[in-house]
């Protein structure tokens with residue numbers, strides 16, 4: 451396996467991350483997860499737009515410009531012979547003695563690797579059970595930072611309870627899931643939380659909203675409550691690795707008739723057509 455480390459492709463043995471890296475001390479960094487289908491990066495521009503937004507907000511300077519970085523990621527995919535999977539990329543503020551304020555002279559550290567990953571055929575077909583949990587995260591959930599402890603804890607609670615994922619809510623208003631966005635369908639209308647500071651602006655979310663519009667399915671970017679979700683005809687989550695996965699129950703209660711709905715199926719089919727072929 452080859453890694454991207456700063457601006458070069460190298461084996462893992464040549465990747466030297468300091469114990470004083472601020473990613474390690476503070477979670478002081480940003481990341482992206484790109485999908486690769488048939489050896490090709492998917493929605494590259496959207497991922498970079500989001501990465502740029504995060505690093506700008508964190509005031510971390512990318513060591514490579516977007517064209518050079520895209521080229522490196524493509525070389526990484528080639529070097530590892532990746533067909534279907536993901537590229538994980540993270541960038542931290544760099545290594546320095548542990549003080550909260552930005553250190554002077556620290557050099558940002560960039561690292562990326564690839565991982566083979568099949569599409570989640572089983573859960574896309576059957577759907578998943580979800581549980582609800584208080585969204586205890588900060589108020590900049592639109593930034594893709596390394597600080598994922600609330601997401602990690604919530605996901606583990608879901609697993610411990612035999613569920614597939616957790617649906618976050620703020621005082622009853624549904625925001626998103628631990629690593630995906632959520633949409634509900636009521637009377638043929640797709641509804642999802644607006645892309646503001648309370649959710650990550652999912653690349654898949656944007657793709658699905660675009661596909662829904664192209665399919666003539668009405669879309670409302672409007673918050674909904676856990677109560678409304680429980681009364682929905684259908685629900686599904688969207689994300690780079692989950693694609694469009696039906697949610698068939700919430701807190702043990704069936705959504706609709708408890709099986710994946712017709713609108714969800716249509717959007718899954720539309721999503722299939724958006725995937726680059728060989």
Ligand code: PMP
Pocket residue numbers: 483601626627628629630631649650651652653654655688689690691
């Ligand atoms: N919300 C959160 C909290 C996430 O971690 C993710 C996964 N990146 C998403 C939503 C979905 O975003 P995307 O479609 O870009 O993968």
